[in-house]
Amino acid sequence: MRQFAARRRLTSKAQRRLALAMKLPHEIELPDDVPRHDPPDPGIDVVRARRETPGCAATLHLNNAGAALMPEAVVDAVIEHLRLEAALGGYEAAMRAEAVLNRAPDAAAALVGAARGEIALVESATRAWDHAFWALPLAAGDRILTGESEYASNFLAFLQAEKRIGIRIHVVPSDESGQISVAELENAIDDRTRLIAITHVPSTGGLVNPAAAIGRVANAAGIPYLLDACQSVGQMPIDVGEIGCDMLSATGRKYLRGPRGTGFLYVARALAEKMEPIGIDMNAADWVARDRYHLKPGAARFQNFEGNIAGRAGLCKAIEYARAWGLDHIQARIRHLAGRLREGLAAVPGATVRDLGVEQCGIVTFTLDGADSFEVADELRRQRIHIGVSLAGHARIDMDARGLPQLLRASVHYYNSDDELDRFLRALDAIDR
Numbered sequence: 001m002r003q004f005a006a007r008r009r010l011t012s013k014a015q016r017r018l019a020l021a022m023k024l025p026h027e028i029e030l031p032d033d034v035p036r037h038d039p040p041d042p043g044i045d046v047v048r049a050r051r052e053t054p055g056c057a058a059t060l061h062l063n064n065a066g067a068a069l070m071p072e073a074v075v076d077a078v079i080e081h082l083r084l085e086a087a088l089g090g091y092e093a094a095m096r097a098e099a100v101l102n103r104a105p106d107a108a109a110a111l112v113g114a115a116r117g118e119i120a121l122v123e124s125a126t127r128a129w130d131h132a133f134w135a136l137p138l139a140a141g142d143r144i145l146t147g148e149s150e151y152a153s154n155f156l157a158f159l160q161a162e163k164r165i166g167i168r169i170h171v172v173p174s175d176e177s178g179q180i181s182v183a184e185l186e187n188a189i190d191d192r193t194r195l196i197a198i199t200h201v202p203s204t205g206g207l208v209n210p211a212a213a214i215g216r217v218a219n220a221a222g223i224p225y226l227l228d229a230c231q232s233v234g235q236m237p238i239d240v241g242e243i244g245c246d247m248l249s250a251t252g253r254k255y256l257r258g259p260r261g262t263g264f265l266y267v268a269r270a271l272a273e274k275m276e277p278i279g280i281d282m283n284a285a286d287w288v289a290r291d292r293y294h295l296k297p298g299a300a301r302f303q304n305f306e307g308n309i310a311g312r313a314g315l316c317k318a319i320e321y322a323r324a325w326g327l328d329h330i331q332a333r334i335r336h337l338a339g340r341l342r343e344g345l346a347a348v349p350g351a352t353v354r355d356l357g358v359e360q361c362g363i364v365t366f367t368l369d370g371a372d373s374f375e376v377a378d379e380l381r382r383q384r385i386h387i388g389v390s391l392a393g394h395a396r397i398d399m400d401a402r403g404l405p406q407l408l409r410a411s412v413h414y415y416n417s418d419d420e421l422d423r424f425l426r427a428l429d430a431i432d433r
């Protein structure tokens with residue numbers, strides 16, 4: 001009987017295929033396909049969103065800030081291109097898929113309000129960020145302003161630049177809410193300040209930094225502004241014009257729901273023309289004479305020839321898919337779910353929500369008294385409930401200041417249902433500690 005109950009809930013073909021491929025034992029209670037408590041949302045048809053997401057049949061996925069579940073259309077786009085490569089060879093497949101591949105940077109540009117020629121496709125947000133950072137003409141004594149919740153990989157680059165070039169790092173304090181203090185940032189600017197580099201949404205704190213207010217300060221002072229938008233792209237509307245950033249890095253696999261190994265970099269046209277990327281190849285530059293090369297115009301100088309082409313096709317689809325739902329609708333639903341989750345966590349004995357900031361997002365961080373975060377995550381994973389663990393080393397300045405060696409992180413996406421949140425909270429409550 002259970003077998004039938006489980007099968008009945010597996011409504012879409014994609015979900016049945018996935019269940020079969022995963023050899024799902026029938027005792028596993030599959031999540032309800034139809035959420036019961038969701039308020040009507042004109043923008044997001046949750047039932048359809050879940051049906052179009054094969055993974056919803058197999059897992060309760062609250063690790064969207066790590067890597068979200070891909071929609072079926074994205075999976076198809078990747079596999080379709082791989083099959084084309086298998087049939088024709090990689091170069092010939094790329095020619096055949098030229099239309100899609102040409103569309104990918106334009107889709108990314110439309111997503112963040114950039115112009116054509118201001119996007120480079122790369123393999124990760126870190127590579128995007130690095131590419132921009134190391135192409136800036138930094139010299140000994142130059143100052144960089146950043147925030148307390150800056151992402152580890154970015155800060156590692158600052159430390160390297162401190163060691164190799166002799167730049168100076170200035171960490172702007174947070175205000176009492178926990179977001180970066182825009183007033184302190186403004187005060188910290190001096191005539192040696194060459195860069196403002198901020199993480200929009202830290203992966204460890206649930207907050208949204210005031211990116212546009214920072215942009216106004218940066219633009220007024222004429223200082224290049226590099227925004228790590230890895231967790232915000234795909235989660236909320238992003239417009240580089242409104243924010244006022246000159247460079248922005250994003251990844252495919254997180255809130256955009258794209259494949260792993262994909263990402264993109266935005267660089268404002270005028271700035272890109274003055275930048276000299278390291279690691280250029282014959283796609284980024286033309287070798288015009290024995291001792292001369294011309295860098296490609298705009299952001300093209302940041303994009304290499306070789307890459308995961310099937311991944312790019314998938315990224316393109318993921319961006320188009322997100323835009324079809326509407327980023328404002330996606331944000332509204334994520335806010336609803338995150339708000340509910342924070343409320344629910346407050347009622348779990350021993351659980352403390354650790355999110356900071358004025359504006360909060362879909363990343364919900366918390367601690368559970370008397371429990372080791374990894375053991376909690378492992379136990380939940382055994383029940384096919386996925387959450388993340390954030391460590392001090394992911395954002396050391398912020399985490400050390402708060403005395404937090406580790407955090408549990410449940411990050412919601414629009415396809416999560418209210419039922420799922422209830423199931424998650426019950427499972428958390430039942431954990432031995």
Ligand SMILES: *Cc1c(COP(=O)(O)O)cnc(C)c1O
Pocket residue numbers: 123124125126127151153199201202203228230231250251252263
């Ligand atoms: C995940 C993350 C990154 C790195 O993204 P990759 O695609 O893994 O390189 C950068 N910044 C923030 C805030 C992140 O959460």
